[in-house]
Amino acid sequence: MYQTLPLLQYSDFPRIRRASLEILQVNLGYYCNQRCKHCHVNAGPNRKETMSAQTAAQLMRFMQSTQVSTIDLTGGAPELHAQFKPLVEAGRHAGCRVIDRCNLSVLFEPGQEGLADYLAQWRVDIVASLPCYLEENVNAQRGRGIFEKSINALRVLNDLGYGIDGSGLSLELVYNPQGPELPPPQADLEADYRAYLGEHYGIQFTRLLALANLPIKRFGSTLISRGQFVDYMQLLKSSHSAANLDSVMCRNTLSVDYEGYVYDCDFNQMLNVPAGGGKPIHINDLDQQVDAGAPIAIADHCYGCTAGQGSSCGGALG
Ligand code: SF4
Numbered sequence: 001m002y003q004t005l006p007l008l009q010y011s012d013f014p015r016i017r018r019a020s021l022e023i024l025q026v027n028l029g030y031y032c033n034q035r036c037k038h039c040h041v042n043a044g045p046n047r048k049e050t051m052s053a054q055t056a057a058q059l060m061r062f063m064q065s066t067q068v069s070t071i072d073l074t075g076g077a078p079e080l081h082a083q084f085k086p087l088v089e090a091g092r093h094a095g096c097r098v099i100d101r102c103n104l105s106v107l108f109e110p111g112q113e114g115l116a117d118y119l120a121q122w123r124v125d126i127v128a129s130l131p132c133y134l135e136e137n138v139n140a141q142r143g144r145g146i147f148e149k150s151i152n153a154l155r156v157l158n159d160l161g162y163g164i165d166g167s168g169l170s171l172e173l174v175y176n177p178q179g180p181e182l183p184p185p186q187a188d189l190e191a192d193y194r195a196y197l198g199e200h201y202g203i204q205f206t207r208l209l210a211l212a213n214l215p216i217k218r219f220g221s222t223l224i225s226r227g228q229f230v231d232y233m234q235l236l237k238s239s240h241s242a243a244n245l246d247s248v249m250c251r252n253t254l255s256v257d258y259e260g261y262v263y264d265c266d267f268n269q270m271l272n273v274p275a276g277g278g279k280p281i282h283i284n285d286l287d288q289q290v291d292a293g294a295p296i297a298i299a300d301h302c303y304g305c306t307a308g309q310g311s312s313c314g315g316a317l318g
């Protein structure tokens with residue numbers, strides 16, 4: 001696989017600084033039951049990296065000693081890692097909103113029969129990838145049979161109240177383009193998703209998040225091998241909107257890896273660029289380096305968060 005960081009690190013992206021910390025995004029490890037083409041984590045069924053109970057305990061102490069309001073659990077497939085439930089329950093006991101970045105098909109993995117009920121019982125919000133509402137596109141990006149499993153999973157979640165107005169159980173879907181393009185306008189796409197999924201499958205959801213693919217890891221390497229990397233970077237740069245700089249997720253989020261080291265965002269974690277761009281910092285040793293006003297480690301991939309409507313990890317910004 002081609003490395004993208006050497007192509008990204010000498011950057012003219014504007015310098016940005018942290019605001020106050022609100023969200024702790026925790027990567028539980030790289031094991032996943034899927035192996036998607038655009039995965040920026042290079043996750044898959046052969047990955048062994050996973051969070052230990054000791055690191056989870058350190059995170060819980062951090063959670064309880066700070067004002068973070070949201071715990072955002074990701075992976076790999078976070079639900080397939082041993083520390084998923086301990087972190088869900090610690091986060092909820094600490095009064096935090098807990099988000100599960102769920103790939104949907106995980107609900108049908110062996111041993112996960114009670115997972116959907118568990119998530120509803122603990123009032124965990126779900127952010128779920130569904131990169132298109134058309135079967136052939138989803139299967140091309142995420143693997144054969146994944147669309148059907150995703151639809152069945154959404155039905156199970158709807159039946160529990162997820163995505164249904166007034167239930168308090170949020171079900172957000174995530175769109176990302178199939179190739180080196182920017183996502184279409186989020187509101188228009190959401191209307192298309194709502195109409196198609198409602199009419200064909202009777203599925204409801206809370207909101208659609210349209211995210212650009214960042215030119216790193218598996219997606220970045222594919223761009224390089226197809227000779228598309230330079231053009232994609234030009235597209236991101238020419239679509240940069242300074243208005244999005246205030247809302248990129250690194251301003252209020254800290255990303256933690258499965259060993260407890262901290263980064264300004266999940267993308268920087270995957271590029272192994274520590275928070276602030278200095279030496280690696282462990283969650284146990286956090287000091288002013290991630291306080292409000294601290295510098296954020298930027299590189300050219302950051303243009304993926306500010307291009308067009310902006311996308312970061314929260315969907316269209318502004
Ligand atoms: S489901 Fe998510 S973590 Fe798993 S391979 Fe696909 S993109 Fe990566």
Ligand code: SF4
Nearest residue numbers: 248250265267302305
């Ligand atoms: S990739 Fe996006 S979220 Fe990460 S540091 Fe750059 S602007 Fe912030």
